[in-house]
Amino acid sequence: MDHQLLHIFRNTPVGRETLLQSIYFCKKVGASPVIYVPKSTKFLMYFENDVVQIDLDSSYLTAPETAVAHATELVEAGGLNVAFLEPKHYTASTLPDIPTTFDYMCCPRSVSDLTSKIGLGYIGPRVRRIVRSARFPVLITSSVFKPWKSIAVFFGGSANAINALRLGFQISRVSGMPLDVFTQVENSSPESYRQVVKDENLEEEMDRYVNDWHFFENKVFEENLYDVPHDAIVVLGAFGHGVIRNFVFGSKMEKIQSTLSNSLLIAGPNYTSIH
Amino acid sequence: MRVLKLWRYPTNWAIFRLDDRLLLILMAIIVGNCSGVASVILNRSLLAMSGWLHHFRSHWWVFVLPAIGAALSCLFLEKIVKEGAGHGVPEVIYSVSRYGGLLRFRSSFSRLISSCLTIGTGGSAGPEAPVVISGAAIGSNIAKYFSLNDRQRVTLVGCGAAGAISSIFNAPIAGMVFAIEVIVGEWKSVNIVPIAIASVAGTEISRILQGNQIPFGHHLFKIDLLNVFACLGLAVLAAAASILLTRMLRSMHTISHKVSGPLWLRAAIGGCAVGIIGLFLPVVLGEGYHAVEALIGGRYSQGLVFVALASFAKIAATALTLGWGGSGGIFAPCLVIGSLVGVTYHHFLSVIWSSALWANEGYYALLGMAGLISGMLQAPLTGIFLIIEITGGYEVILPLILVSAVTTTLCHYIEPASYYLKDLVEHGHLLRPGTDARVLSDLNVPELIERDCIIVKQNMLLRDFIHIVQKSHRNYFPVADDKTGNFLGIIHLDDIRPYLFNPVMYDAVFLGQIMNTRVEVVHPNDDLLEVLRKMDVKGLFSMPVVMNNRFVGLISKATILDQYRKELMVQTSH
Numbered sequence: 027m028d029h030q031l032l033h034i035f036r037n038t039p040v041g042r043e044t045l046l047q048s049i050y051f052c053k054k055v056g057a058s059p060v061i062y063v064p065k066s067t068k069f070l071m072y073f074e075n076d077v078v079q080i081d082l083d084s085s086y087l088t089a090p091e092t093a094v095a096h097a098t099e100l101v102e103a104g105g106l107n108v109a110f111l112e113p114k115h116y117t118a119s120t121l122p123d124i125p126t127t128f129d130y131m132c133c134p135r136s137v138s139d140l141t142s143k144i145g146l147g148y149i150g151p152r153v154r155r156i157v158r159s160a161r162f163p164v165l166i167t168s169s170v171f172k173p174w175k176s177i178a179v180f181f182g183g184s185a186n187a188i189n190a191l192r193l194g195f196q197i198s199r200v201s202g203m204p205l206d207v208f209t210q211v212e213n214s215s216p217e218s219y220r221q222v223v224k225d226e227n228l229e230e231e232m233d234r235y236v237n238d239w240h241f242f243e244n245k246v247f248e249e250n251l252y253d254v255p256h257d258a259i260v261v262l263g264a265f266g267h268g269v270i271r272n273f274v275f276g277s278k279m280e281k282i283q284s285t286l287s288n289s290l291l292i293a294g295p296n297y298t299s300i301h
Numbered sequence: 302m303r304v305l306k307l308w309r310y311p312t313n314w315a316i317f318r319l320d321d322r323l324l325l326i327l328m329a330i331i332v333g334n335c336s337g338v339a340s341v342i343l344n345r346s347l348l349a350m351s352g353w354l355h356h357f358r359s360h361w362w363v364f365v366l367p368a369i370g371a372a373l374s375c376l377f378l379e380k381i382v383k384e385g386a387g388h389g390v391p392e393v394i395y396s397v398s399r400y401g402g403l404l405r406f407r408s409s410f411s412r413l414i415s416s417c418l419t420i421g422t423g424g425s426a427g428p429e430a431p432v433v434i435s436g437a438a439i440g441s442n443i444a445k446y447f448s449l450n451d452r453q454r455v456t457l458v459g460c461g462a463a464g465a466i467s468s469i470f471n472a473p474i475a476g477m478v479f480a481i482e483v484i485v486g487e488w489k490s491v492n493i494v495p496i497a498i499a500s501v502a503g504t505e506i507s508r509i510l511q512g513n514q515i516p517f518g519h520h521l522f523k524i525d526l527l528n529v530f531a532c533l534g535l536a537v538l539a540a541a542a543s544i545l546l547t548r549m550l551r552s553m554h555t556i557s558h559k560v561s562g563p564l565w566l567r568a569a570i571g572g573c574a575v576g577i578i579g580l581f582l583p584v585v586l587g588e589g590y591h592a593v594e595a596l597i598g599g600r601y602s603q604g605l606v607f608v609a610l611a612s613f614a615k616i617a618a619t620a621l622t623l624g625w626g627g628s629g630g631i632f633a634p635c636l637v638i639g640s641l642v643g644v645t646y647h648h649f650l651s652v653i654w655s656s657a658l659w660a661n662e663g664y665y666a667l668l669g670m671a672g673l674i675s676g677m678l679q680a681p682l683t684g685i686f687l688i689i690e691i692t693g694g695y696e697v698i699l700p701l702i703l704v705s706a707v708t709t710t711l712c713h714y715i716e717p718a719s720y721y722l723k724d725l726v727e728h729g730h731l732l733r734p735g736t737d738a739r740v741l742s743d744l745n746v747p748e749l750i751e752r753d754c755i756i757v758k759q760n761m762l763l764r765d766f767i768h769i770v771q772k773s774h775r776n777y778f779p780v781a782d783d784k785t786g787n788f789l790g791i792i793h794l795d796d797i798r799p800y801l802f803n804p805v806m807y808d809a810v811f812l813g814q815i816m817n818t819r820v821e822v823v824h825p826n827d828d829l830l831e832v833l834r835k836m837d838v839k840g841l842f843s844m845p846v847v848m849n850n851r852f853v854g855l856i857s858k859a860t861i862l863d864q865y866r867k868e869l870m871v872q873t874s875h
């Protein structure tokens with residue numbers, strides 16, 4: 027239970043849904059939530075090779091006098107110990123540095139836009155920067171809290187997909203939830219994907235944790251996504267390819283996030299698995 | 302695609318794998334050129350803006366111009382680029398100290414625009430700090446783009462600062478010295494060579510785009526021993542002016558924060574006050590290089606009282622501009638105040654001892670400038686080389702060294718940290734390479750936790766515990782609650798020694814009875830410096846790490862020392 031999840035608390039009904047997702051996730055994976063109640067709309071996150079300034083939507087500062095009480099109430103009701111993050115370092119007096127040494131982070135689809143803009147198909151620029159730079163996976167929550175009952179890992183054979191698969195195994199191991207793997211077959215046979223798994227010495231884990239490996243033969247990826255359980259947390263890798271390749275061929279992550287309303291657990295290109 | 306990937310990772314190129322200093326030199330040229338261009342852009346923009354606003358100078362309402370400029374500058378920083386930071390140099394030093402020189406991309410242009418608005422409309426500030434942060438941010442982001450490591454990134458941040466200062470003053474040595482003395486804080490060849498090359502690149506770009514000329518005209522001064530000794534008095538005066546400026550800047554900042562209202566309004570109030578001062582003493586407006594030129598050339602004809610008043614006014618105007626939210630740096634104001642203080646001192650000497658053969662007032666203006674720069678920055682070499690290069694006055698080198706050394710010493714005695722470093726030192730954020738604090742800052746509790754501890758239960762009998770001790774190599778045993786698993790206390794081998802030779806007690810004593818419950822614990826997020834302080838105060842060699850009432854592991858002095866040495870070797874191996 028020494029894994030920690032960073033949650034930026036928004037003291038609004040939308041923020042409550044996000045915190046409920048974090049609490050549920052923590053309970054399932056055995057992590058402790060660390061809650062940051064922002065006092066200003068800006069903060070910095072220094073990653074290994076990037077510094078990301080998060081410009082929060084002003085709703086994050088709603089009713090600061092009740093924020094701590096609301097967060098405490100929700101976390102304690104979830105049977106977890108509440109811990110609040112107090113920034114120790116400041117780049118400027120109104121610009122706190124938030125540590126990046128957590129094991130998970132929870133974000134809604136956007137932290138810098140009005141909540142009315144948040145919807146399917148949109149992940150805010152700051153959340154994308156965090157996913158790109160972070161060593162931890164980012165939990166992007168659905169708009170309303172819904173307990174997930176299984177894990178759906180999208181596996182396309184890339185290095186990032188391998189990371190996502192390992193992350194899926196880990197979540198399945200600690201939560202005891204069934205895991206399904208989904209693969210869109212593109213210009214190759216299902217065997218080639220199995221070979222990738224074999225090359226990575228993941229066969230044993232595949233046998234142990236994976237319930238079913240679904241291969242989508244239908245070329246229209248979005249149509250295949252209907253097969254993904256509505257109550258699964260979707261684990262996937264992101265930003266593994268360059269901008270040009272994504273521009274030409276499109277990105278699976280974009281298609282998934284714009285089609286599925288499930289909570290997403292995204293492993294970025296700098297993700298390093300935790301043990 | 303593979304070519305593109307290779308391009309992004311030059312450290313993998315065969316030529317740079319041989320010696321990464323070659324890579325740094327190549328990058329230094331790029332960074333020096335970019336920061337040089339940034340400096341030229343700001344310089345040209347300021348010239349254009351002052352030319353454009355010159356027509357309005359005759360109007361009675363001209364005093365509102367600095368207010369408008371400061372307010373726009375503040376709005377730009379707050380609302381458009383959302384900077385949320387100060388005038389820049391401390392931010393650069395902070396990032397070098399704590400985060401391997403990581404700077405935001407927006408910082409590479411934001412201060413150029415905001416300072417142009419502040420200074421161009423008459424605010425009393427200088428363009429040097431903005432170009433330093435721009436250059437440093439350019440260096441940092443180029444390092445980031447090419448995936449260079451922390452150490453290389455810090456060097457490129459220094460290259461950016463050096464290129465910027467070199468370009469704006471056409472002073473390569475001053476740029477290099479400033480970057481190493483103030484920004485990087487480490488005199489090592491691994492830094493010096495790329496920074497020197499970036500200085501050359503920045504200067505060359507400036508010379509190509511703006512011509513090769515020293516900012517202030519060169520003047521010959523007749524200096525005898527009397528004038529050399531007299532500079533000691535000027536050093537004291539310069540130190541006093543430096544301290545006054547430092548404290549006024551800080552107090553204005555504090556006062557402005559007490560004023561309720563948006564930031565742009567505060568900046569406008571400060572700007573308006575500067576504008577009003579400028580109506581009576583135009584020397585306080587803008588960066589003030591024309592005034593410095595006149596003071597060095599001996600063309601500033603005002604008397605003692607007026608020049609002294611102008612010195613105070615410039616100090617007040619700078620504090621009002623920067624302390625109330627305007628954007629800019631303190632380099633140029635220091636030059637103006639220093640030259641005014643120098644001329645004041647010259648006039649004072651002439652009044653009290655008129656028969657002595659005093660050197661030209663320009664000589665004292667030069668020395669005053671060096672004194673103020675050295676006093677404010679507490680960087681004597683920067684002060685000396687800057688003044689020599691921007692005035693071409695090598696013949697004043699001896700008194701210049703004297704004034705810089707004395708001013709720095711006096712200022713350091715009264716204010717132990719320079720203006721740039723004061724806040725960082727107060728908050729423990731100044732972590733120069735190779736120092737104890739820097740080494741410890743790169744270590745954290747989770748990576749030092751020893752997890753191979755055997756957790757025992759409070760209801761365990763001593764007999765069972767002795768069996769565990771026989772198999773274990775540790776002296777400390779954490780005790781957890783049977784039901785909840787919560788951490789209750791710890792048992793050291795010494796705690797069971799009284800019972801060891803009395804077998805009767807083996808089945809009579811439970812661990813819950815002999816464990817030590819008043820234990821100092823560590824949280825994984827605690828600062829290592831704080832953990833070590835606790836260990837020193839309590840005379841402890843190991844402490845349990847506890848999170849959410851659960852025992853996570855032990856942290857010991859031996860492990861800390863071991864990792865400390867490894868980290869020190871990594872940090873000082875170049």
